[in-house]
Amino acid sequence: MKIAILPGDGIGPEVTEQARRVLDALDLPKLTIWEGDVGGIAYKRHGHPLPQETLEMARAADAVLFGAVGDPDCDDLPREHRPEQAILGLRSELGLFANLRPAAGYPGLEDMSSLRPEIARGIDLLVVRELNGDVYFGDKGERSSDGGREGWDAMSYNEAEVRRIAHTGFQAAQKRRGRLTSVDKANVLETSRIWRETVIEVAKEYPDVELDHMYVDNAAMQMVRSPGQFDVILTGNLFGDILSDQASACVGSIGLLASASMGERQTDFGTFGLYEPIHGSAPDIAGQGKANPIAAILSLAMLLRHSLGRENEAGRIERAVAKVVASDVRGADLGGTASTSEIGDAVLRQMT
Amino acid sequence: MKIAILPGDGIGPEVTEQARRVLDALDLPKLTIWEGDVGGIAYKRHGHPLPQETLEMARAADAVLFGAVGDPDCDDLPREHRPEQAILGLRSELGLFANLRPAAGYPGLEDMSSLRPEIARGIDLLVVRELNGDVYFGDKGERSSDGGREGWDAMSYNEAEVRRIAHTGFQAAQKRRGRLTSVDKANVLETSRIWRETVIEVAKEYPDVELDHMYVDNAAMQMVRSPGQFDVILTGNLFGDILSDQASACVGSIGLLASASMGERQTDFGTFGLYEPIHGSAPDIAGQGKANPIAAILSLAMLLRHSLGRENEAGRIERAVAKVVASDVRGADLGGTASTSEIGDAVLRQMT
Numbered sequence: 001m002k003i004a005i006l007p008g009d010g011i012g013p014e015v016t017e018q019a020r021r022v023l024d025a026l027d028l029p030k031l032t033i034w035e036g037d038v039g040g041i042a043y044k045r046h047g048h049p050l051p052q053e054t055l056e057m058a059r060a061a062d063a064v065l066f067g068a069v070g071d072p073d074c075d076d077l078p079r080e081h082r083p084e085q086a087i088l089g090l091r092s093e094l095g096l097f098a099n100l101r102p103a104a105g106y107p108g109l110e111d112m113s114s115l116r117p118e119i120a121r122g123i124d125l126l127v128v129r130e131l132n133g134d135v136y137f138g139d140k141g142e143r144s145s146d147g148g149r150e151g152w153d154a155m156s157y158n159e160a161e162v163r164r165i166a167h168t169g170f171q172a173a174q175k176r177r178g179r180l181t182s183v184d185k186a187n188v189l190e191t192s193r194i195w196r197e198t199v200i201e202v203a204k205e206y207p208d209v210e211l212d213h214m215y216v217d218n219a220a221m222q223m224v225r226s227p228g229q230f231d232v233i234l235t236g237n238l239f240g241d242i243l244s245d246q247a248s249a250c251v252g253s254i255g256l257l258a259s260a261s262m263g264e265r266q267t268d269f270g271t272f273g274l275y276e277p278i279h280g281s282a283p284d285i286a287g288q289g290k291a292n293p294i295a296a297i298l299s300l301a302m303l304l305r306h307s308l309g310r311e312n313e314a315g316r317i318e319r320a321v322a323k324v325v326a327s328d329v330r331g332a333d334l335g336g337t338a339s340t341s342e343i344g345d346a347v348l349r350q351m352t
Numbered sequence: 353m354k355i356a357i358l359p360g361d362g363i364g365p366e367v368t369e370q371a372r373r374v375l376d377a378l379d380l381p382k383l384t385i386w387e388g389d390v391g392g393i394a395y396k397r398h399g400h401p402l403p404q405e406t407l408e409m410a411r412a413a414d415a416v417l418f419g420a421v422g423d424p425d426c427d428d429l430p431r432e433h434r435p436e437q438a439i440l441g442l443r444s445e446l447g448l449f450a451n452l453r454p455a456a457g458y459p460g461l462e463d464m465s466s467l468r469p470e471i472a473r474g475i476d477l478l479v480v481r482e483l484n485g486d487v488y489f490g491d492k493g494e495r496s497s498d499g500g501r502e503g504w505d506a507m508s509y510n511e512a513e514v515r516r517i518a519h520t521g522f523q524a525a526q527k528r529r530g531r532l533t534s535v536d537k538a539n540v541l542e543t544s545r546i547w548r549e550t551v552i553e554v555a556k557e558y559p560d561v562e563l564d565h566m567y568v569d570n571a572a573m574q575m576v577r578s579p580g581q582f583d584v585i586l587t588g589n590l591f592g593d594i595l596s597d598q599a600s601a602c603v604g605s606i607g608l609l610a611s612a613s614m615g616e617r618q619t620d621f622g623t624f625g626l627y628e629p630i631h632g633s634a635p636d637i638a639g640q641g642k643a644n645p646i647a648a649i650l651s652l653a654m655l656l657r658h659s660l661g662r663e664n665e666a667g668r669i670e671r672a673v674a675k676v677v678a679s680d681v682r683g684a685d686l687g688g689t690a691s692t693s694e695i696g697d698a699v700l701r702q703m704t
């Protein structure tokens with residue numbers, strides 16, 4: 001089993017360090033761990049946010065544990081050298097087409113949400129976001145027009161792309177509460193029309209899943225008004241970017257939320273994937289021991305489950321985390337004073 | 353002064369009827385009022401959701417008061433005949449490029465929001481959404497690809513388009529708290545890069561306005577976490593669609609929110625515009641007297657102010673509405689029992 005850890009920028013190294021301690025404590029047999037540079041730090045060291053060496057390491061691994069990228073020093077670089085390009089590059093180069101972002105409140109943490117506690121408490125949803133297509137990866141550029149310089153981006157989805165992610169969505173719904181809401185803007189976009197028609201087609205193979213369709217503007221509204229209505233939200237790359245962040249904010253405690261980006265490649269133990277906290281690099285608190293490592297630790301748990309077939313170990317980590325969250329060991333993000341490593345210590349203690 | 357009233361579908365006719373009563377009560381001199389069909393009802397009567405006659409009526413008027421469009425009977429029609437096309441057609445044909453959507457809590461109605469009262473109370477923002485460009489009006493279609501049928505839509509903004517709406521945004525900020533947040537996705541989209549560069553350019557003419565930039569995913573997150581941080585949000589057509597609906601949901605009482613869509617054409621009394629409640633046609637409650645007409649009445653107030661130069665009358669209506677909202681006359685949407693016409697009666701009573 002080979003894991004590539006890419007700590008990245010800002011608080012990325014601090015939080016992945018704690019995940020690494022948890023991984024070491026599991027003492028898994030035949031495990032190889034590599035570390036590589038990615039993001040702003042990679043640009044500074046190697047002249048590119050996603051060095052060839054890092055990409056090859058990720059490709060050779062069974063799973064990638066990713067910290068965060070983003071560095072204010074790089075703000076003025078041309079886009080292709082900016083840290084964010086590293087994550088976009090990994091997604092496309094590794095064929096990571098399915099982003100899974102669960103958002104659910106932790107019992108006892110409802111007070112962290114800006115939603116009313118009774119509404120926050122009811123959130124238990126999974127955003128399944130397509131990650132290899134849409135306006136993200138279409139042709140784009142600048143041209144001149146009657147109105148001066150014009151920026152343009154091509155948005156598209158074809159049936160094969162939609163089918164692939166739709167299967168992921170329906171299968172996830174089968175394992176959850178059996179409801180899938182497909183979000184699009186089919187009243188305006190042709191891209192969405194193909195999206196919707198294909199989802200309806202795929203739905204025939206999942207008669208046990210209840211499907212409905214929602215326009216993205218309405219979804220953004222419903223996510224505030226009654227987020228508890230959602231089980232699985234299936235959507236494209238751009239709408240998924242917006243709605244998954246909105247969903248995380250509704251839960252409140254984004255220092256606790258993990259995500260998985262899955263490809264098609266099967267490893268010897270599961271499906272190849274990249275796992276990362278949903279929080280960013282938070283340069284303002286980097287290096288101060290203030291970051292909450294729980295999201296990184298839970299990302300590791302997802303990695304063990306989905307890519308390494310280690311359900312037992314994943315469960316062990318998740319149960320330990322739940323105990324820590326329910327205890328008085330809380331990071332600054334949850335109104336507490338525990339440091340990054342103290343939270344790591346607490347998780348390790350609960351695992352024994 | 354010529355006003356075209358387009359009641360449309362569902363609850364549109366009921367709510368505009370109450371606005372019409374308020375307008376009649378003002379007894380304005382030299383006022384001509386026309387009524388026209390739009391949306392599903394127009395399709396049924398004339399074979400098109402935006403009949404030529406309606407378009408010409410709107411064009412000849414100084415302002416348009418719009419109800420709502422959307423009719424489940426039309427769900428299976430091809431897109432060009434669907435009711436929504438009427439509003440898209442009016443926006444482009446009439447050059448309505450600036451959509452202004454204020455979202456602010458009414459004192460005493462914080463309990464209607466799903467946000468915590470202390471957070472809902474702090475909301476007082478204006479979304480300035482570009483309405484004539486972006487992926488809404490670019491080329492679009494279906495083509496075949498290696499992955500089967502492919503839907504595609506061209507997204508773009510040029511400098512002239514951005515400049516025009518940016519001026520609207522900065523001028524609105526000057527009249528408010530002097531802060532403008534421009535929302536884009538410049539880390540991924542070339543359209544957004546031109547957007548951002550142009551906004552920065554225009555900002556030089558408004559040194560008294562504090563400008564910042566936010567990615568749309570972060571904006572959707574911040575809108576939940578701390579919506580009180582926003583004054584004016586300036587954004588494109590697609591992101592504006594999503595964020596303005598999200599903002600309305602944060603306020604809670606969408607039956608009270610009005611919007612204006614402004615063009616460049618000056619009338620003898622102000623700027624030509626179309627005014628509409630932000631709620632939709634709500635076919636499920638149509639014809640039952642359950643709809644709240646306040647949003648339509650406040651749309652009329654905006655119309656009087658911006659297109660007819662009738663600040664006094666606009667203020668009179670808004671003060672009357674504020675009294676009704678603070679009273680125990682509440683519609684079903686606010687947990688009360690007052691009917692559509694009873695709420696209209698109450699506003700009329702407060703105006704005398």
Ligand SMILES: CC(C)[C@H](C(=O)O)[C@@H](O)C(=O)O
Binds near residue numbers: 084087241540569
């Ligand atoms: C950094 C950025 C390009 C990225 C995206 O838009 O996908 C991020 O917002 C995310 O959601 O992972």
Ligand SMILES: CC(C)[C@H](C(=O)O)[C@@H](O)C(=O)O
Binds near residue numbers: 439440593
């Ligand atoms: C009906 C639809 C085309 C429209 C839009 O997307 O602009 C609506 O959502 C709105 O915001 O007015």
